[in-house]
Amino acid sequence: MADALLTVSNLETYYGPIMAIRGVSFSVPAGAIVTILGANGAGKTTILKTICGVMDPLKGTVTFERREIQGLDPDAVTRLGISHVPEGREVFPFLSAAENLRMGAYTRRDAAGVARDLEMVYDYFPVLRSRADQRAGQLSGGEQQMLTIARALMARPTMMLLDEPSLGLAPRLVKEIFEIIVRINRDRGVTILLVEQNANMALHVADYGYVLEIGRIVMEDTCARLLDKEDIKEFYLGMKSSSVRGTRRWKRKKTWR
Template identity: 50%
Template sequence: MLTIENLYVRYGGIEALRGISMQIPEGKIVTLVGANGAGKSTTLRAITKLITPALGGITYKGESIMNCTTQDIVKKGITLVPEGRRVFADLTVEENLKIGAYTRKDQSEIRKDIDYVNDIFPRLKERKNQLAGTLSGGEQQMLAVGRALMSKPKVLMMDEPSLGLAPLVVKDIFAIIKEVNEKAGMTILLIEQNANAALKIADYGYVMETGSIGLEGPGMDLLNNEQVKELYLGKIG
């Protein structure tokens, strides 16, 4: 569904991505794990055209998206849940959800999708008139995911959804990611430092090391890989 081929990204003289290639098949959870500064977030920024790659190709459903704008990419069905959640603090929960549907005109369907998000996240329904800035970290992460779902994405990309959250909340967030994948058939590209949690739910995983893909394979295979255990699971998981 989404293919990255030989992708290079440079910041000045520094190569942040060094010829990475990845496949994100339809309906699957794919995770990209690695330490801080490995290039995980850069990969998502390149896909969404928040930065321009120096070389390589990105195709979606067989068509290049290299010349698309960020807005074009969202309209095609690729949505990013950014690191740090970035909800609109001075707007209510429901207003934040409506902003997620800014590219849509189908008001009756938007209402149905707000109801759908509220079914997945009952706490958001309880707090629909509450300012987003007053929510807990876990609730803000739920709102960030819900807002992304409002654009009716085909591919949901998530940048460090567990960052800064309490362990019990992290468990809930990963359960929700799995549920969205299974119930909605959503294709998910998950960027995570928490390699243990991410690989447990992933169909396939890539391990990134300083801008390159070091290892790849089914999620459970990587979880049981001695090299991955030594480098990442002990420190991160």
């Protein structure tokens, strides 16, 4: 794709001898929300870690704004404009929420802009304003998740990598967080690569989706079309198809068509 902001091609990443990513290629157009679906251990998190530089790929390239970035240190990747929201609310537990947010803007030098953006993220997440002086470790799980998203936003990224933002949150909170993700994308033009197990939610907010199984991409399409596919319905959305006789075959094979 010519207008792609981020292009990943033939990526292979290993954990020691174990091949976690088996030659994955995909691209994310500027301004879009793209999602990668997959079960546990499919390699979703590994892809994000490889993009943001925490893991180095053995083969393949990651191109961001026409520049190859694979193998760079994570702080260098962040400086280029990719913010990673890691899985599992990695906050700085003994710093206050406000200090956590300021750390998000570590790479920036414009104090006035940082102050403006602090107000901006408080508008997105009003609960964080009332928790500003509390230690991040004392916030609730949902607040910590909001804090990590807000913190990533403070770097004023071109692109955000979101790893399982719904993990372990109540359904109402999940909905709220996804609404904010969409707002960030629409209002601020931040391109988003979203990795999720909550396929229903992800397919409804994203524009384009990839399905990852055991380190390979098995299917890709626009999210509207993905929602209609039988395999997606059955294996990712939990909708059961029944035959004419009302009974279900013992096991349906995935065909990815």
